[in-house]
Amino acid sequence: MGLSQINDIDLMNEKKSLNKLFECSDSFTSVVFNSGAGSGKTYALIQCLKYIISIHHDDLKNHNQKIGCITYTNVAAEHIKHQLGVSDVVEISTIHERIWSIICSQKSALLGLHIEKLNSEVELLNSQLLSNSEYEKYRALDASAQERFFQLMLENKKKYNMAYNLKATEFKAAMPEEIRLQYAELISNVSKFKGLVDKLFKRKRYLDCLCKIESGEKDYRVVNYDAMYNRDRLDKMRISHDTLLEYGYELIERYPRMRQLIIDKYPYILIDEYQDTADIVVKIMSLIEQYAKQIKHDVFIAYFGDSVQNIYDAGVGERLTRLHPELDFVLKEYNRRSYIEVIDVANRVRNDEVVQKSIYSDCSGGDVKLYYGSGENVSEFIEKCAEKWSVQIENPLHCMFATNQMVAEYSGFPNVYEAFKRAEIYRGIGYKQLNSELLSHDIIHLGRVQAILYRLIKIYTEVREEKQPLRDILPSDKYRNMSFLDLKLLIASLRAIDGNTLDELLGKIFNEYSMSNHQMYKLVMEKIFDVDEDLSYDKVLAIFVTSLYKSWDETLESKEIIHDLLDIKLEELLNWFHYIHRDEKKKICYHTFHSTKGLEYENVAIILGKDFGQDKDLFKYYFMNYEGNEEQDSDKYEKGRNILYVAITRAIKNLRVLYIDDFEEIKDGIEKVFEKAYAFTNEISIDDF
Template sequence: MSTPQRRTIEPTEADLNIRSCIDEFESFTVIAGAGSGKTTSLVLTLGYVREKYGSALRREGQQIACITFTNRGVGVISERLGWDDLYEISTLHSFLWSQIKRFSTDIRNCLADVIIPTELKKQREKDTGKDTKSARDARAKVEKYEDILAKIDSVDEFKYDSLSSFSNYLKGELSHDDVISISGHLISNNRLLQKVIGQRYPYMFIDEAQDTFGEIVEALNTVCSSKGLPLIGYFGDPMQQIYDRGMGNFAGPKGSFVIRKRENYRCCPEVINLLNRYRKDIEQIPSGENAKVKGSVRLSLVQAEKPEAPRNKYSDEQLDRVAIKYDKVIKDIGWHDRKDVKHLFLVRQMIARRLGFENLHRLFTGEFSSTYSQDTYESGEHYLLRPFTQIIIPLIEAHTARNTTQALSILKQNSPAFDPDGKNSSKSIKKMIELAKTSMETLYELWEGKTLKEVLKFALDNKLIGLSERLLEDIEREPINIEFSKEVHQSEKGKWLAESFFSMNTSELPNYYHFINDNTPFSTQHGVKGEEYPNVVAVFDDIEAAWNQYSFTKTLSPQVYGQGTDGQLSRTSKLAYVCFSRAEVNLNVILFTRSPELTKQEVVNSGLFLEDQISVVQ
């Protein structure tokens, strides 16, 4: 099949080494620092295999597998390769499920022999025999898993829904974690499955290898452990591992080659110098137009207050003062109200407070929330939020901008009342425009003073939106008149979530909407991996973030704050590296510390930042 014409990209030394490995049928590992053009090297590698071996692979009905971490990555790589069906480009979970789903007996045996017994052992160890909540919960789970173990043989078929994070073994429903655990076990121990995968995919390439699960790396290495085909190539960077279950220091099968990619096409020399001082396993060199760019690196040390609230947290008054100090630093460096600056915070609550959707954030991460509801809140896909983020808020903004054409377009795409094939299809365009204007005016009036439930009811009654059965059930349900109890109502807490949401006013939703659509200068530090911006502010405040898995003060200033745990230091170091390496031209790091002057001296002595790059904010 034909592929789109792209400009010629000269292969780097690393790319030539990769090609040598492919021609010698040797597996390899590529360590590619930030900005090194890892995806370009991956795409060049995929293209090289197609060019040299594609015809033979097509004749044999074989494919080139490329596993990447996100659906976005799948789309980017597929597009750059012309959507060629020679490639199986997939997310990790989708790829693994496609390989194991036909092995129902093996899946059931894995659950019965490995997964469920492991969980039973874990819960039995938690049961102290006392009448504490944790012990009671453990006993309940032991009973649950013993029941599953007794009945699991009756399950004939298993299924996996990528939108669900829950499992129900007796219904044959597997979760995301199950797919990983079962796949790792089956591929490592089932010779037939190894042979099937190896014959189907003589070439396998793993993108973002540092975030790939350790058991999967080991399993795929088993498939490719012999010299020759199948061959596996890993592309990634241990310093950019931001998910705890990832492999981190990944490696190919025993005897495979390690290739280091030294180029940095993203950052200016000043930022690259910081990155080279920060890590020692790769020394990067400016390798594009960025080599000519004059940039800057700054570290602002801000006096942190002693937390006054319980559990080592700031009080509300202290949070207000922190925000004022932060704004002052931004104004002092001349970056206030600049649209070309990205502000990176550790946790979303820090952003929600500054953008004005703190109550919404607290609701979807609080006692009524679940892993599913929090994940879908963060993506904007929660069923309670979708009518607002996809239809109602865009309509309100179109009305505010007096853009009737845009409003009509939104209504035609989403509204039963304006469906070209719906019940109003015979009405004239003039009447439909009048109906749209009337509906929009009323909707806007409600938006200014009513609750979210009242806005939804109007939109539903006037067929401006269609609602899912679940949301209709929530709207029509009588108000809950009993107090929520975690022990009693845990499985029903979504009802309390919905009712609390309905009672809110509309003021916070537009701010949330613009944040999830990346229309603000703010982002979480985890959320910018793979991104790049001309100007970056990285904000490190351990107390406001209130997430003890990370400690920027102990990582950057251990003499002042004491040594962090190995886990803290590893996670924090990697996340800081991700933040630093997003900056193309100018990087400003803001660190809140109890002892700015002592921290300055320690950082200078460590050689990480130069003395003229550091300022102490009084």
């Protein structure tokens, strides 16, 4: 069996780290619980929650106080809730949910911040119009000519939107004659013309919003946040996830009363996976603790995580103690996840002061090997892993790739990946965003176009599931007033949406949208596509083009520019959707390195090369500099180490690695980590593999 027996001495030593954590909570000494992968950090967090509840439940209840537990993802929040059970003094949520719950009642202060933000955005737009070279011809006009141009475009806004996706010559022909004659210089370059008009329209929306706020119009009195939409709609009073954190920090930094409110409400704050937390969140926590000391109130802030598992560029990682100084440290050396064979390799990958050992006395029996070969060996290598470990749907093989493209190919959505990869915004340094904006399992990180596709495929699948609750499909505050017959007709209309490709799907949607008088159908579609102007097929194409391209061939229509996106088969979009949802039922599941963080699997295969996406020679550099040198690029080395460490430590028992690039120049480094490397050939027997 394995991993089932713990001797009393190891158990007692493990409890020492927990006891120190408990002592810190008793004395309100803020702390970092830092330990390696598989050590049970989440277990320690839950035990800390249980300890605080057991000692202070009644006091917390009597003073209407809570223990705040903050996670990086919704999945982590649900896991902790499940493990902890129901408690009336604990609130477990993502940081965005918690910050919003704290500040949403501060309506006046939020509105003030929103006005500042709108004014700042208007100033930014004005600055761009005054300084950017692409608006030089606009600046050459006198004030009255600029105003006349804007009024003309405003009067012809509908015509402009309808013509947006046409080829340059056809677009020009669709514009009013006065524009073509009096403003010929402006319209000579259509893409710059569109950029100018879009900015002018955007500025007007912001200015109109400011006027509506000032006059106290009904829908402009309160700032809103919706976790499903990671995009600012400032003119519609809706903020994104990043702006939410920005507003939260500003309120807490400006107003001592906000800090006092948090301290009084949450005397205990526990943060899971601290290394992935944004700097601004740590700054908020530091502000809270500093103020608590100043007013002589008690607050306990505990960070649980591991700086070596920081693999996200936005994560605080080793900057934690610079942003939040004077924290105590609790270290834990025991591993509760893996067999010793996996732990030993992980320790060598990590190669720092944290050296783990198993908590279990029966921890032998793991199976770890590294092979070297080429890209041509990948499929055969994966098949051998599957056969070696007799994988089933109930106990699958989890295969990790260092490249997004291979994950997409093996998961059944290669054309989805290729369509986005070819988009201008993901070229060059923008490629780094492709992983999170297309392949993230946390939908708040999806790009704008990807989020639209996600919401579209989500409703496509939900209306076809007989047992899917209506509240998960439709805006809950609207459908409750509908008759049963109207609901039935709405679901029928939504189920009728179908097609072989994305373009066919959109065609069906907007054919119904233009002909239907069903307001709920229109509302559902408006929620899905989330547009700034009137919704239409052409408007959606314009969003796709302008979101994915900064410039484009003016001789082409929008449909030609994004034809590879529109031509994607519905089947591939469904495969992509199921990948995002992690609801694939397969014997072999495929992952990016980043997407497996925090998870554990019995059987793991890793396909490794010298590069990591656009990070050229990242793993090659790590292995070549394994024992360090004076001229070492520490950031590059640590990034390669951290990513490899996270991948290796997903394995519980069985682990195979295939290195598919030139092996000889890094042989020494690889063998220092894995002890021995084997040449992969198709002739290797399953027993020897």
